[in-house]
Amino acid sequence: xxxxxxxxxxxxxxxxxxxxxxxxxxxxxxxxxxxxxxxxxxxxxxxxxxxxxxxxxxxxxxxxxxxxxxxxxxxxxxxxxxxxxxxxxxxxxxxxxxxxxxxxxxxxxxxxxxxxxxxxxxxxxxxxxxxxxxxxxxxxxxxxxxxxxxxxxxxxxxxxxxxxxxxxxxxxxxxxxxxxxxxxxxxxxxxxxxxxxxxxxxxxxxxxxxxxxxxxxxxxxxxxxxxxxxxxxxxxxxxxxxxxxxxxxxxxxxxxxxxxxxxxxxxxxxxxxxxxxxxxxxxxxxxxxxxxxxx
Numbered sequence: 512x513x514x515x516x517x518x519x520x521x522x523x524x525x526x527x528x529x530x531x532x533x534x535x536x537x538x539x540x541x542x543x544x545x546x547x548x549x550x551x552x553x554x555x556x557x558x559x560x561x562x563x564x565x566x567x568x569x570x571x572x573x574x575x576x577x578x579x580x581x582x583x584x585x586x587x588x589x590x591x592x593x594x595x596x597x598x599x600x601x602x603x604x605x606x607x608x609x610x611x612x613x614x615x616x617x618x619x620x621x622x623x624x625x626x627x628x629x630x631x632x633x634x635x636x637x638x639x640x641x642x643x644x645x646x647x648x649x650x651x652x653x654x655x656x657x658x659x660x661x662x663x664x665x666x667x668x669x670x671x672x673x674x675x676x677x678x679x680x681x682x683x684x685x686x687x688x689x690x691x692x693x694x695x696x697x698x699x700x701x702x703x704x705x706x707x708x709x710x711x712x713x714x715x716x717x718x719x720x721x722x723x724x725x726x727x728x729x730x731x732x733x734x735x736x737x738x739x740x741x742x743x744x745x746x747x748x749x750x751x752x753x754x755x756x757x758x759x760x761x762x763x764x765x766x767x768x769x770x771x772x773x774x775x776x777x778x779x780x781x782x783x784x785x786x787x788x789x790x791x792x793x794x795x796x797x798x799x800x801x802x803x804x805x806x
Contacts, residue, residue: 544753547729556724560759563746563766565720565739567703572695572715578681579700580689587678591617594671602626602663605656606633620675623667630664688735691715701737720746722754729754739765744774759783764790 550556637657690700698715722730743766767786775782
């Protein structure tokens, strides 16, 4: 890259922006297609079979700054409950424009913002009354009310509204996943292969899917889901027409779900994909077992 740019210094940010741009996605796709056509012309591949496999790659994201969907599902309803209680105990007795609600009806983010605006209006009224009043007792009461209104407005502004927005953003980021890293929101926490100490840990990573033949890489895709089961259908849908095989899709038992086998049957391909307990069914112990439904 340094030589190509005539010894011009190019920062890693510039290179990475280039790599992830939409233009490059199309260029790489075209390159794979051109590469496959050339391989067929040279008779290095037959184009009949496509061998698919995936692997998990750990990414350079902070593994201690994570968000789990189970935790969000637990804490978000608590926030909703706290908002209702706070309104009933603190805000409702204080403001003139009481909001009509059912006993345990939750506030939406928009309603919390409306309530914040309502407190702002009440605060402006109190300020006007303080300015125009000459009665010492009334002034003392109004100043006390103003302090309470400011306190509750700040609680909504600095606590409830930001947390509502935070949880809303979390659910949008999950998009069907169970976790993500705050420093790389596209990643999902996956169980990686055991290290030399035989420690299997959950780490942020991507699931890289690769299609090969003899043994050239003809197509790649990156997915955030940790299991291969959910990648086969979108991966085959993403294949350019030039790369699609004429006969066979070959994959290991990690892809052997009922949905994937049905999907393959709908197309012209023959799926050579083991299902989950295929190896188990071949064992003599299982064949003779009383737990086997065939017996």
